[in-house]
Amino acid sequence: MRLLGPVDVTVDATARTVSGLRRKGVLAVLALHPGVIVSTDRLIDVIWGDRAPATAPNSLQSHVSYLRRTIGARSAIASRSPGYVLDLPGEATDVEVAERLIREGTRSTDHEHARTVLASALELWRGQSLVDVASLDWLHEQAERLEHLRLVAVRALADARLALGEHAQLVPELEQLAQEYPLDEHIHEQLMVALYRAGRQSDALATYRRLRRTLRDDLGIEPSPALRDRENAILSQDPALAWSAPTGEVVAVAGRVSVPAQLPPAVRAFAGRRDELRWLDERLGWPGEPDPATMVIAAVSGTPGVGKTTLAVHWAHRVADHFPDGQLYVNLRGFDAGGAVLDPADAIRGFLAALGVPVERIPAGLSAQAGLYRSLLAGRRVLVVIDNARDAEQVRPLLPGSAGCVAVVTSRNQLTSLVASEGAQPLALDLLPAAEARDLLARRLGSDRVAGEPTAVDQIIESCARLPLALAVATSRAATRPGFPLAALADELRDAADALDAFDGGDPTTDVRAVFSWSYQALSPAAGRLFRLLGLHPGPDIAVPAAASLAGIAVRQARTLLTELARTHLLIEHAPGRYALHDLLRVYATELIQDLDSDGERQDAVRRLLDSYLHVAYAGARLLQPFRDLIELEPALPGVAAVEPVDAEQAMAWFIAEHPVLLNTVTRAADDGLYGHAWRLAWTLADFFDRKGHWHDWAATHEIALTAADLLADRRAAASVRRGLGRARAQLGQYTEAHAQLWQAARLYGQLGDVPGQAHTARSIAWVCSRQGRHREALAHAQRALDLFEAVGDRALQARALNSVGWQYAQLRNHGEALHHCQRALRLLREVGDRFGEANTWDSLGYAHHHLGDHQQATACYQRAVALFQDLGDRYYEADTLTHAGESHRAAGDPEAARLAWLRALDILDSLGHPDADRLRATLRHHWAHPLLRPTTPTPCV
Secondary structure, three states: OEOOOOOEEEEOOEEEEOOOHHHHHHHHHHHOOOOOOEEHHHHHHHHHHHHOOOOHHHHHHHHHHHHHHHHOOHHHEEEEOOEEEEOOOOOOOHHHHHHHHHHHHHHOOOHHHHHHHHHHHHHOOOOOOOOOOOOOHHHHHHHHHHHHHHHHHHHHHHHHHHHOOOHHHHHHHHHHHHHHOOOOHHHHHHHHHHHHHOOOHHHHHHHHHHHHHHHHHHHOOOOOHHHHHHHHHHHOOOHHHOOOOOOOOOOOOOOOOOOOEOOOOOOOOOOOOHHHHHHHHHHHOOOOOOOOOOOOEEEEEEOOOOOHHHHHHHHHHHHHHHOOOOEEEEEOOOOOOOOOOOOHHHHHHHHHHHOOOOHHHOOOOHHHHHHHHHHHHOOOOOEEEEEEEOOHHHHHHHOOOOOOOEEEEEEOOOOHHHHHHHOOEEEEEOOOOHHHHHHHHHHHHOHHHHHHOHHHHHHHHHHOOOOHHHHHHHHHHHHOOOOOOHHHHHHHHHHOOOOOHHHEOOOHHHEHHHHHHHHHHOOOHHHHHHHHHHOOOOOOOEEHHHHHHHHOOOHHHHHHHHHHHHHOOOOEEEEOOEEEOOHHHHHHHHHHHHHHOOHHHHHHHHHHHHHHHHHHHHHHHHHHOOOOOOOOOOOOOOOOOOOOOOOHHHHHHHHHHHHHHHHHHHHHHHHOOOHHHHHHHHHHHHHHHHHHOOHHHHHHHHHHHHHHHHHHOOHHHHHHHHHHHHHHHHHOOOHHHHHHHHHHHHHHHHHHOOHHHHHHHHHHHHHHHHHOOOHHHHHHHHHHHHHHHHHHOOHHHHHHHHHHHHHHHHHOOOHHHHHHHHHHHHHHHHHHOOHHHHHHHHHHHHHHHHHOOOHHHHHHHHHHHHHHHHHHOOHHHHHHHHHHHHHHHHHOOOHHHHHHHHHHHHHHHHHHOOOHHHHHHHHHHHHOOOOOOOOOOOOOOO
8 A cells, every 4th residue: 555655555566546535535544554443533533624524424434445445355444443444464555664664774783784775765755645635634744744754764865875985976966955955954964974075175064054044044043063063074174074984973072971871770570561662662772863753752651650760761771782872861850749840950960960061061051051961962872761751841951952862751741742842752651461460470479479379469450450550569568478378468458448558658659649649739720620520430431521511611621621631641541532540540539539529519520420421311312213202301400511412323422432331320320329310321221222232231221220210119210111121131032021021011001091101012012022933912912002002193103013013914924914004104104204113114014025025126125224224324223124135135046135235234233243243144154155255345235
């Protein structure tokens, strides 16, 4: 896949043109993230921006289908929640190849090899990168990044060729480059050296003067100290400039430079962080020309206690030999217990002293000190570790200016401005994976001791929430008591009355609560309040509107405060707009909210949160099933931010994103005695659970809801919940329990005189009987539902009941009556505007025509149903209808059309993660004995 020029695809050495700006844009975005899931929202934002139409998700699906056909393999662009991933083997894009070759070339000390691989990298460019999609803002930025990457390769290739003595041949090329990049000091320095070595000293000096004049006129600055030193070397005809001298030599600057070795001792028994160490090795391990692929600054951030300093120091010791000119280290105390943040001027004076500058020669003023510091590092290979920074401003003066140096910065903040302006490469540390946490315990306590009590080890890791600081404190206690079983420590951690007291290492730097407090105290008052309130949220994560409701503030303000919390790593933005606390921080937030906020404030916050989820979920449920019977909601409290979905597709996306949160919220509402919220929330989730196949969740939430309704002594609520619980039990195949719940619901509705409720229940009983194959009973109950809906004059539900009656006639092979009832249903459904009911009825009509042998008419009906379900964004029922269509095609003697229909249905069910996919896959394997092979082009079949 080629991006270093126009966007196109090469398959088996054959170029395949991709047409259309947005199609190319989708391909480019996926190709720039190979192997990484790019969310649907992100793709829409890049391709359409603020002007995205409501149809953008459907258009995106269409573009992806086109690209799959162009590439010639469905699996090349895989659908993986929450979006798509380009899943091709090896280095499938020219960008990946170019970045690898440039890394290899800039790190190599073999100049011949460097010249070869860098030239190969540059051959991959076919003009301006991403030229045909650069009108899209984000891709324009990427085009600029790739062009800078090319410039890096050009510079590095010139360095290699200069080292090989090709100065005369390089002069015309470098002169052309100097015209193209009139402010690039590196290229001008290369040209100066090439001219000087070619015997053109005056031209070399003229090149310097021309650049100096341009810099003064355009930017108002002087050339860098390193370039001024190069001019002096040319003026004095320094022998070091001769070709035989080592490349990269810079004339000495003021002062005799020492070789510092300031790294703190490495942590004994370091374990884990293999991926992070590899990341640092790949980007920073071999100092060279800085570029977007191999940055010389790493910004390591993470939550308190996650091991940022430990990682940075350990890696620094590993690579110290690659920095023969020394290693500098400073702790900026950005989040120190005493609040004594180190002034950058003090830090830089320490660096200058370590580099051998006498105190009396250190200039006054931070700017002059930074200039001297960078001059001393010019042309040298020095590793600079800047630990515990509070913000980017504290760091900037301490950054080296030489490409041969590497800086590693650690901070609880994300230092985004350092990434944006200095090109720092961000590395966010997460909690340790369980396997690496186990390795840490084994290294500190001995592998035999850890292997001997695997259950206790798992309990310790869980209690420590995989936080390295907590694990270190816990293992230190175990190490001081070698005769005690680890199970005793596990029990102590589990049973601790105060979860954080168990992680007090006897010193502020190893007391988990104290370490957390340093970050908390640095927050603004509003962010601190929101952090405390997050301790009330049931988890596992929270979106911006819910956080706004929890705090009773505007969504925009909540987003700002969440960004502040994420920047300090007291919160993790693990997906766009979704934030999570790790377990120990949740405990800390809960401690704070209990200590600092009143009972009334806590209760109001929980009520606002539950109101927010309930009102959005209710709106979403109405969109998924517009003609469902309604329940009454109380008005939301002031301060609730209920951002309701606008259509069924948005509603389904919201339910999917909030699924685990909503499960916890139902439980939390019941536990807090908010029983009305508990049963109503469960009610709103029923259709989502049904369409996604989450039937166990459906049953579990309705069991909680039933208890809540009983505690409220609310018979209407109990009837509604029992009806939903009966349907959930039926989906799980628990028919006896299903009938028991439905008949109890019918009894309650009868006591209440609720005729619509009785009708709904009768229709549900008909559905359960039909699933059991008891179609005559099902017909009787469906007919009773129809009679009751007619009695109350509800035309919309009459129509649905007519379809139910027609379906049961079809199951009893009375297809004439089936058509009669379904056609009546269709007329009514169109009158009331029930498109979902209409789609279901077209499916029933297709079934009847199929069994009457009219396969052409059946196909037409199924086409109408599929089109309606697609318009409604109801992918599950689209798949269900495609399954029926496949059966009709097979009966008509068209096995290929049947296979294609079932494959389309299977693709949808797999993307939904629905259990019906396994049943359909079994059907396919039954009719095609060979393993299932999907066609590369999804062909319409109905």
